[in-house]
Amino acid sequence: MKFAGAFDVKAPRPAVWEKIRDPGLMAACIPGCDSIEKVSETSYRAVVAVKVGPISARFSLVVDIVREEPPTRLVARARGEEGGRASALSCESLLSLTSLGEAGTRVEYEADVDVTGRLGKFGLGIMRKKVEQLSEAFVAAFRGRLEPAAAA
Amino acid sequence: MSAFVRHPASVEEAVGWLASIPGALPISGGASLMAMINARLVEPSCLVNLERLEELRGLSLQADGSLRIGAMTRHRDIAGSALLVGAHVLLRQAAAVIANRPVRNMGTIGGALGHADPAADYLGPLRCLDAEIEIAGRSGRRSVPMSQFILGWYETALAPGEIVVAARAPPLPAGATLYRKVARVSGDFATISCALRLEEDGRGTTARAAIGACGPAPLRSETAEELLRGGLGDAEAVARFGAALQAHADPIDDVRGSADYRLKLIPRVLASAIAELTGADRG
């Protein structure tokens, strides 16, 4: 499943970059993220819980930063499984940051998410809607962190 | 499956179990729940069987003319009920086209509401009839209008541990009704559905319509219904009505049809249903 989107943040590009590379802040913004643990400068372990209607799943993910060009581009790969290996998730994503000058920064993202196993059976149509909902929640939380004035 | 089963004798006992046993789920007909358990989509620790709850049984007409359908009422019994008259006939029309006979013998209206499949056949008719859903939980009883019952994809206003006790439809002016289900084959879930009733008052006839399977909840626009008043025979007015409902749609792509196809069907299905009910197609 491919996703793409963009959002603007009222903060300068280096500040946005710094937050994107801050695991503590990402953990707080990713919906359902229980923990992020730093393994190395480019590798993290995360636990993320997802709920689609009656179905709940917890994924243990390994997130690798495959390539980065601060403060403009970041390519990351996440892979993981649910306990009991009932389903697997993998995601490749690309983030690009463009400076909008006074107006702040535009964040563009592209992601390719693949879910297999029991959750895949639930129907990709619904999974897509769910991922879209989660992205919206993430953007709202992320903006809230970078635009304290707007949140107040 | 290792879940144990409870057979409560009252609604209070049922919601007590659901609140106090972590991972417990209510079970009614089991048509959807057993399939989900078999596919390991859900793994309840305990099933609270609602079968014996007297309060959840059957249909009844209330003194004020409203209709009450207990949550445990099977699709089969709704499809065959003589208590459904006037606009309420819409529910009978919808129940009759759910899946196939075995599923209609098993499934219940409470289970359909708890599951909230966006393609479930009761959702549009209940919305179209301005129904309310009676809910019970450990902290008491409440009633939620159908317009606020579905909050998202397979997400309802039910808090964990709450159950649907009944659906209640208010008395409505008599008028012709139609439930149109578009499915790939007979017995399948709807690709799109349209619940329609005509309502006439001094200001002219209008259509009350709810489109199913084109978003997490049925689509309805009371504003567009008012604009349509008196214009049921006017193809342009009907097209504007369709466009207004289309604007609220958020369909998915799935094996039953692409999102795009569903969007295109909305005004067509609506126009053909209106033509059928007003007799325009029998020119």
Ligand SMILES: Cc1cc2nc3c(=O)[nH]c(=O)nc-3n(C[C@H](O)[C@H](O)[C@H](O)COP(=O)(O)OP(=O)(O)OC[C@H]3O[C@@H](n4cnc5c(N)ncnc54)[C@H](O)[C@@H]3O)c2cc1C
């Ligand atoms: C092969 C097949 C085809 C189908 N085709 C259609 C179709 O064309 N159209 C259609 O509308 N439906 C269809 N269904 C769904 C069918 O109508 C189910 O019966 C219905 O969705 C669930 O009813 P149930 O009583 O079997 O619920 P169950 O399977 O017992 O429960 C379903 C879910 O609701 C919860 N639940 C049960 N009772 C309550 C309650 N009182 N309050 C709150 N939550 C509750 C359960 O915990 C579970 O999560 C189909 C199902 C199958 C298996």
